[in-house]
């Protein structure tokens with residue numbers, strides 16, 4: 001069963017470089033949340049703060065009654081046992097082959113026999129599609145394979161919280177689609193709380209139950225997927241729909257002149273909200289909700305064409321619909 | 324550094340990692356050590372031999388060579404090799420692990436990289452430093468012998484007989500202690516710099532560079548202080 005993570009007023013800076021300020025959100029237990037944001041906005045820093053690798057300047061992170069932003073080293077090591085983490089490049093131990101890498105947490109933290117370990121490792125390797133590559137060294141395989149191996153390692157201790165850093169960076173769209181499907185199936189299977197950090201809009205629109213947007217050193221918005229996908233808030237609408245018109249520019253911020261010039265330009269209409277990915281075997285997922293439920297409950301009219309069977313999710317689709 | 328001190332006594336001790344690292348350090352330092360120590364011994368023999376000739380004290384040339392090699396040259400050559408070859412390898416290794424987020428992954432898996440990776444390297448480095456010091460001393464003295472006897476026409480008997488005239492056993496201990504401390508400093512600095520590398524592959528290069536430079540400077544300073552202290556504490560052998 002997943003565990004809730006409650007983040008309150010989190011602020012982090014390195015020296016005098018502020019990364020983000022006053023981030024407050026709750027990752028609901030057992031649900032998939034995606035944190036979206038342009039590169040360099042501190043998404044990885046946020047993940048590392050959540051597992052206590054970095055200490056925030058201010059704020060709290062509550063997990064099962066422990067504030068991991070302010071607790072003792074000892075408690076931290078305890079709490080970390082709840083976590084599985086997939087780092088950006090897999091973070092495989094370079095001196096061990098994939099099998100030993102995936103078996104590592106089991107050998108360190110359990111008293112399981114080698115044959116039990118073998119079963120679990122092979123099970124997870126199969127899950128991520130790496131059977132046959134057990135004896136390869138991390139340096140010999142592609143970035144995508146390293147990521148999947150990292151996922152296998154993150155899963156062996158049956159985590160209650162899974163943190164994933166940019167699963168889709170450097171992967172081709174087909175692999176990304178497989179991986180997204182894998183996250184959905186995995187969530188149905190292990191019921192853990194997922195936090196996926198990404199800047200891939202396609203994944204963000206179709207995978208999560210909740211979306212957050214980090215932008216301009218703060219959390220612009222966090223909430224159910226349908227809430228953000230139907231939001232007219234310029235930053236949110238621009239980023240989630242990959243449009244050029246809006247407050248986000250090529251450099252981090254557009255300058256005042258550019259914004260002034262765009263003041264009168266209306267934001268293009270929102271593209272339809274796509275259906276969320278469902279499990280591949282039809283198994284129900286606890287956190288999944290009926291399409292359109294949030295919009296109905298909150299009296300929001302979703303963009304026309306939403307939740308249709310064949311809504312395109314490619315970035316820029318919105319522009320075509322409106323043309 | 325304090326962390327390393329604490330972690331030094333944490334069990335289980337990583338024997339396998341220690342042995343692997345010790346072997347690794349040997350492989351990167353042994354050839355340069357041999358290559359460096361022969362000319363080292365020869366140069367010292369040449370210098371001292373020439374000097375003593377002017378004083379007409381040739382009979383002490385063996386002794387003086389040994390003294391110089393055992394007390395100063397051995398540890399200094401060891402320092403150069405440990406910092407240059409072993410330190411740079413350790414810093415590069417940690418730097419690469421840092422930017423691949425291996426160290427983070429390790430901590431998340433509840434394993435302290437200091438205990439797991441740093442301590443075995445520090446100990447291995449110290450052990451190998453002592454070993455190298457011995458090697459440099461032997462090769463240096465032998466080189467001095469060859470130079471003195473074969474090229475400068477000294478007599479073998481005089482060279483060997485004068486060994487014990489000036490040199491004494493504490494000189495040897497002093498050299499070993501220096502080597503131990505040098506190994507410790509080199510490994511700690513390299514590990515620290517590597518673990519704090521940032522900013523991609525370039526950051527690793529910078530870390531290695533800084534580690535080597537800082538270690539060199541530290542080792543020469545420390546060497547000076549130990550030598551000064553030693554000369555105060557241990558009276559030179561009377562003639």
Ligand SMILES: Nc1ncnc2c1ncn2[C@@H]1O[C@H](COP(=O)(O)OP(=O)(O)O)[C@@H](O)[C@H]1O
Nearest residue numbers: 014019037038039040041042043044045046521
């Ligand atoms: N350990 C650190 N020390 C100093 N600055 C850091 C550190 N880690 C990250 N940063 C800085 O924080 C900012 C955000 O980094 P990051 O979280 O990696 O961004 P993202 O993952 O969103 O692309 C970057 O400007 C980076 O230079």
Ligand SMILES: [Mg+2]
Nearest residue numbers: 043044088166
């Ligand atoms: Mg990142």
